[in-house]
Amino acid sequence: GENVEQHPSTLSVQEGDSAVIKCTYSDSASNYFPWYKQELGKGPQLIIDIRSNVGEKKDQRIAVTLNKTAKHFSLHITETQPEDSAVYFCAASKSGGGADGLTFGKGTHLIIQP
Amino acid sequence: NAGVTQTPKFRVLKTGQSMTLLCAQDMNHEYMYWYRQDPGMGLRLIHYSVGEGTTAKGEVPDGYNVSRLKKQNFLLGLESAAPSQTSVYFCASTRTVGWETQYFGPGTRLLVL
Numbered sequence: 001g002e003n004v005e006q007h008p009s010t011l012s013v014q015e016g017d018s019a020v021i022k023c024t025y026s027d028s029a030s031n032y033f034p035w036y037k038q039e040l041g042k043g044p045q046l047i048i049d050i051r052s053n054v055g056e057k058k059d060q061r062i063a064v065t066l067n068k069t070a071k072h073f074s075l076h077i078t079e080t081q082p083e084d085s086a087v088y089f090c091a092a093s094k095s096g097g098g099a100d101g102l103t104f105g106k107g108t109h110l111i112i113q114p
Numbered sequence: 115n116a117g118v119t120q121t122p123k124f125r126v127l128k129t130g131q132s133m134t135l136l137c138a139q140d141m142n143h144e145y146m147y148w149y150r151q152d153p154g155m156g157l158r159l160i161h162y163s164v165g166e167g168t169t170a171k172g173e174v175p176d177g178y179n180v181s182r183l184k185k186q187n188f189l190l191g192l193e194s195a196a197p198s199q200t201s202v203y204f205c206a207s208t209r210t211v212g213w214e215t216q217y218f219g220p221g222t223r224l225l226v227l
Contacts, residue, residue: 001173003181004156006156009154021132034216036218041220041221042219042220042221043204043206043219043220044157044204044218045218045219046216046217047129049215076227088145089156089157093192099145099164100159100162100170100172101147101149101159101162101172101216102157102159103159103173104149104156104158105156106154106156107154107156
């Protein structure tokens with residue numbers, strides 16, 4: 001089955017700096033790659049996603065890039081703010097996240113230092 | 115519109131006891147999922163359903179059973195709880211197949227002693 005590796009497990013950045021979280025996946029048939037943000041005591045919430053036919057997607061301060069050849073994708077957060085502090089999960093799916101759910105990475109704890 | 119709700123929020127069980135976790139969604143979603151989240155392990159899929167009356171196994175189904183008798187509800191059962199099932203359980207739903215946002219509930223924290 002699919003295996004998703006996520007790095008780093010903890011990332012501390014100064015407020016205003018950029019943060020980058022990287023994931024690799026094993027199954028070349030995966031075609032959907034969402035990123036979720038989880039705040040303490042809450043369920044994960046989708047922040048951005050990308051399909052396999054797209055190399056990059058941006059939404060305000062958040063961007064995701066996908067390299068299908070290398071089978072890795074990354075989350076980029078610019079101009080970080082205190083409210084960006086949370087655990088971030090990458091995920092992959094062969095069915096667009098539908099029929100067989102998502103395979104998640106183990107998460108990155110992002111800490112924004114004031 | 116409450117989205118995805120889960121009942122109960124927290125429960126303590128003794129080894130061997132049984133319980134049912136309830137997930138409800140009011141978005142008329144076809145697909146529903148149960149995940150478990152353990153420290154340092156991310157979320158792992160237990161079971162899922164692609165429609166009323168259907169269920170399928172995910173990555174870690176052993177020790178769990180599920181039922182989807184109504185479209186809006188997805189039940190997760192533990193027949194004989196074990197300490198290894200201590201975890202936080204999340205339910206999620208999505209509207210239809212492919213490239214749709216999975217909406218997660220707030221989670222149920224389960225402690226098995």
